[in-house]
Amino acid sequence: MFEKLFGKKKLHDQTDISKRFNLIGRVGQGSMSKVWKATDLQSGRTVALKVLDKEKTAKFEERFRGLHKPSEGEVAMSLNHPNIVKTHEFGWTLEDEMFLVMEFVEGVGLSLLVDLQNEEMKRYRLRYMIQIGEALQHFHQQNWIHRDICPRNVMISDEKCAKMIDFGLVVPNTPDFRKPGNRTGTASYMAPELIKRQPTDQRLDIFSYAVTCFEMYTKRFPWDAAMTIDAVLQHINKPPVQISTLIPAIDKQVAAAIMKGLEANPDQRWQKVGDMVGEFRDAEQRLVRLAREAAAKAKGVAPAEPVKPAEKKTSPVLPASSAQPPASSAKTSASGPPKSNPSVSSARKGKRRPSDDDVDLNEMFGD
């Protein structure tokens, strides 16, 4: 009654974003939001300001009416991981749209690198895959299901660090949200159980992560491109293309880990994303060790320093040496990648020896 007479009750504080932020420029138009690079006049920081589309967000939230689904702002604030964009705060505009204030990531979208398949992508993709997997592991440990893992929702910073940026479709990993029904996400990355409206759980993210890794190597989906749910429905019963038939030089352990993530039956898939990432980490360490040994052999000396055993939890940015390609394949990008390992460089300059066949350095970068 009161609300009818005096207008809608204000549920939360509102912010005049035109006063609070100096908008530098639009950086993104997502399907659910607008994103600006801005100066936060309160903190002085350069930030990404994401303003959610009110109608689209309300329509999405409506699907979960009565379930107390946390908002994108609340989800974003719960996350604290070096490979997930940091959200400083969230609030509501004078028009009652939700806005998020995030660290601004200078860099490019992972989808651009998937399309380009340039030297940077070949050189760093295993590192990026590990970082994205670790970010997803953090999501899962916070008991969320992401539901929209795909290259569009990952940025690669100029420091060569993968950052997840979008939490718009995240739901809690609780029985109410695992019930069949809501096919939200991006069609080509959707797990079969989601498409078939069966019960879902965090393993659907493992499937989408595996599709993303597949694309990072091949620039294509594991099936014929599927842009609509109807098209996806036709192909989910077919087995995926073997990644090693498309990229014969791919490391076998990496290939097997990706293919296991694509299993249609979630019971056959990796059960925990950490286990899949563990395979990538092991492969990376092995490839680095082999590359160092090959370099040392080519020089006719023992490896300069022993390779440290794998640490279960990698540092936010893997050591440059762990993603170091041979000098012959390393092109300097504008943003300045780490310097190449001199011992590897000299090995590649030297005459190819039969023993080099043990170590296909290109395998590491999956050409």
Ligand SMILES: Nc1ncnc2c1ncn2[C@@H]1O[C@H](COP(=O)(O)OP(=O)(O)OP(=O)(O)O)[C@@H](O)[C@H]1O
């Ligand atoms: N923290 C950030 N730093 C820099 N750019 C960003 C940041 N967050 C988002 N962007 C840019 O804005 C675009 C849209 O962001 P986001 O994916 O979060 O929006 P969305 O509306 O939820 O997208 P969609 O539903 O289409 O995936 C991104 O692709 C990226 O270019």
Ligand SMILES: [Mg+2]
């Ligand atoms: Mg997005």
